[in-house]
Amino acid sequence: MSSNYNNKVMNELWNEIAPGYYNYGRISPDADVDKIKDLKQANEDMVQWIINKLGINKDSHVLDLACGKGMYTVRIAETTGCRYTGVDLNTTYLENECKVWANKLGVNEQGEFVLGSITDLPPEVKEKKYTHIICLGAMYYVHDKIDLFLENVANCSNKDTKIFIWDFVTNVDWSLCSELNIHLKMKFPIRPKIDVFQRFENSKLELTEYSDFTKYIIPGYKVMERECKKRDPELKKLTYPLMGKAFMNGTLSFVYYILRLQ
Ligand SMILES: C[S@@+](CC[C@H](N)C(=O)[O-])C[C@H]1O[C@@H](n2cnc3c(N)ncnc32)[C@H](O)[C@@H]1O
Numbered sequence: 001m002s003s004n005y006n007n008k009v010m011n012e013l014w015n016e017i018a019p020g021y022y023n024y025g026r027i028s029p030d031a032d033v034d035k036i037k038d039l040k041q042a043n044e045d046m047v048q049w050i051i052n053k054l055g056i057n058k059d060s061h062v063l064d065l066a067c068g069k070g071m072y073t074v075r076i077a078e079t080t081g082c083r084y085t086g087v088d089l090n091t092t093y094l095e096n097e098c099k100v101w102a103n104k105l106g107v108n109e110q111g112e113f114v115l116g117s118i119t120d121l122p123p124e125v126k127e128k129k130y131t132h133i134i135c136l137g138a139m140y141y142v143h144d145k146i147d148l149f150l151e152n153v154a155n156c157s158n159k160d161t162k163i164f165i166w167d168f169v170t171n172v173d174w175s176l177c178s179e180l181n182i183h184l185k186m187k188f189p190i191r192p193k194i195d196v197f198q199r200f201e202n203s204k205l206e207l208t209e210y211s212d213f214t215k216y217i218i219p220g221y222k223v224m225e226r227e228c229k230k231r232d233p234e235l236k237k238l239t240y241p242l243m244g245k246a247f248m249n250g251t252l253s254f255v256y257y258i259l260r261l262q
Helices: 008-017 040-054 071-080 091-104 139-155 178-184 193-201 214-231 240-248
Strands: 061-065 083-088 111-115 132-136 162-170 205-212 252-261
Touching (some): 008 214, 040 071, 071 091, 083 091, 132 139, 139 193, 139 205, 193 205, 214 252
Parallel strands (some): 061 083, 061 132, 083 111, 132 162
């Protein structure tokens, strides 16, 4: 996994601009980024977008794979009253962020946060079926084990489960992504769309919707670049703008998939 998650400077930046989240949310491509001071509202808008898109309500049980600091789960639970299960590999996030947010927003009794890998889910997670499974900005971390990931997702699904994956795909050969990888520090390539589609075909899941979300992410990267430059003018430690550049020049796309059990 990327060492960026242990990077104090990057964590401090996120805590200032979008505490509890680890994503860019959703911003209209026409928005005036000079008027957007941080990524809090963009993430809140994404929470609402996900709830509406997936029809999450108080009877839902949402499984959040690679939940990060847990804020998506916590806000979805707070807004809808649903149950939730969040899984992540990072104990510090689970203990110091997820559980703290859940307590603060009064949803701690609606669910739990569990330490585990999304390619080898703990038995207590895998033995249940969920109405919704979300994986936001994290599947690329297991593109080398994507079949195992999809197998785990299928195991937690029944025929009514809605699966929402928000992820990156490359549009060029990985050998041309070295600048981007200064930030990402991946030890294996991020897959192109055609390759991910092929993996879905080979899985127990069926793709029902696909969309390129990049245009809603680019404004967030512009906000991020401005905030990085304020704190680190030469961008020696804050390398997020390399990701923004890759989105803007078409090297990388931010996409979502909606799947169901076949
Ligand atoms: C970019 S963050 C996204 C977090 C969250 N989904 C969000 O949108 O705010 C990626 C997360 O993936 C987690 N992660 C990476 N590989 C994982 C794995 N194999 N199993 C579980 N979590 C993993 C990291 O610990 C990190 O919290």
